[in-house]
Amino acid sequence: MPGTEPDAAPSAAGLAASSGHSALTSAADGSRHELEPDAIGLVQSTVLSVASSAPTASMTISIGALLVASAYGGAITILIVLLPMLAIAYSYSRLNKWDPNCGASYVWVGRSMGPYLGFMVGWVVLAATIYGDIASALPVGPAFLSIVGLNPASRIGAVLAATALCGAVILIAVVGIVISARFQVAMFALEYAILFVFMAIGLWKTFVTHPIGFVHPSLGWLSPTGVGGHGSLVGGLLIAVFLIAGWDASLYVNEETKRPAVNPGRAVKLSVISLGVIYALMVVAFQGVASQTAMSNNAAAGLSFAAQRLVGGGWDKSMSVAILLSSVASTQIGFVTLARICYAMATDKLLPRPFASVNRRFKTPVFGTVAVGLILIVVIWLSVWASTVANAFNTILTSTGILFGAFYAFGALANTWYFRSEIRRSVRGFLLVAVIPLGAMAFLGWIIVKSLQTFSAGAITALAITIGLGVAAMLAARANRSPFFKLPRERYVPKSASEES
Secondary structure (H helix, E strand, O other): OOOOOOOOOOOHHHHHHHOOOHHHOOOOOHHHOOOOOOOEOHHHHHHHHHHHOOHHHHHHHHHHHHHHHHOOOHHHHHHHHHHHHHHHHHHHHHHHHHOOOOOOHHHHHHHHHOHHHHHHHHHHHHHHHHHHHHHHHOOHHHHHHHHOOOOOOOHHHHHHHHHHHHHHHHHHHHOOHHHHHHHHHHHHHHHHHHHHHHHHHHHHHHHHHOOOOOOOOOHHHHOOOOHHHOOOHHHHHHHHHHHHOOOOHHHHHHHHEOOOOOHHHHHHHHHHHHHHHHHHHHHHHHOOOOOHHHHHHOHHHHHHHHHHHHOOOOOOHHHHHHHHHHHHHHHHHHHHHHHHHHHHHHHOOOOOHHHHOOOOOOOOOHHHHHHHHHHHHHHHHHHHHOHHHHHHHHHHHOOHHHHHHHHHHHHHHHHHHHOHHHOOOOHHHHHHHHHHHHHHHHHHHHHHHHHHHHOOHHHHHHHHHHHHHHHHHHHHHHHOOOHHHHOOOOOOOOHHHOOOO
């Protein structure tokens, strides 16, 4: 939005020096990071953020639940959620312009609201990304086996296929952000070529030809409570929030992006809009291909079932290819973003020192990339071979949406708190710094509360353990005398108001 970006925002070093804290400018200072600058552009950055949400893979396991919850009003609930998510993305873009740091949320919250809260936000980002990556990677093996005509229920086949594919994307992530971005663009092009063909067929058959067994669209599809008001607005919104989550990936490669203060912020806004439109179109195109009962009975592979209904005869396997590409892309981006968050936190002595190492040749945090990749592979093996472990991880994964919502909300709050001097300067500042981001934060808070009310005791325990481990890690980092905990709180001071402050 023109005229609102903080072009005159003082630098971290400048604020620290003027506050008498010049010795602390090394903490949370992206200028000392050793990642490759100017490596990717706006288009590649946007592709990373869109692919991180894994639209095709996410929708294939969610369309059945969304259909039941919204009574065919899912597209509208997704567009409703698009608005607060866009407000959060706008807040992130302003914070990124202030400080394009690959630590993103934890650095912004730490510098504006306090280092202890900043650390916990960073921990939540790590946990959400790890859990999301596990969810993306687990279906990779069975999907690959299905495409090549082998038994997808084979345990050994699933773990070997998933291990091989994960190993390949780890290697790509290690050799450089440029190769990773090109890999993502190639997969993106193929995935969406397939997806848009199926969406076009779905829209044509649903709205024009009406084959036997298809559901005829009605005005109820345009209602947030669905046909006849039988849908649950809350239930639909919960699913929509979790679908769109993941759009922030470009912020963790901001130091490697051209125009790092501008392009990553633009990328997250473009990705949120793109995700909202793509998800809404998918719902409209595919929810009418069969009865609600049939869609619910095939909820585990919703888009594959929809593709078979649309074209049949083996061509539906191309949708399985799109789903596999979506899962692999999201998994690979998870390796990239996790490694960079760990790298930023390790350079601030918040995580073990090895995570702060960067390969001189590839300019990537190789140790962190390989470490998170190996952890993920171990999780896949355990989940496939041990049912008790699989059940435990399924319980943990239910917390993913809550964690994403939490750190998004704190990002909006950090924007309001850091730029609070703009609130009383104009109506525009009041709206953009206070009303809109705090409204989005309140919406996410409401979603979190509603979600927790549906959680099992096991899921709440898993969430509590995740936060408890974060507190323990924070205390360990504090005992290790991380300079991050001595950072002064900062706020934006416009040039015209510098005398007043």
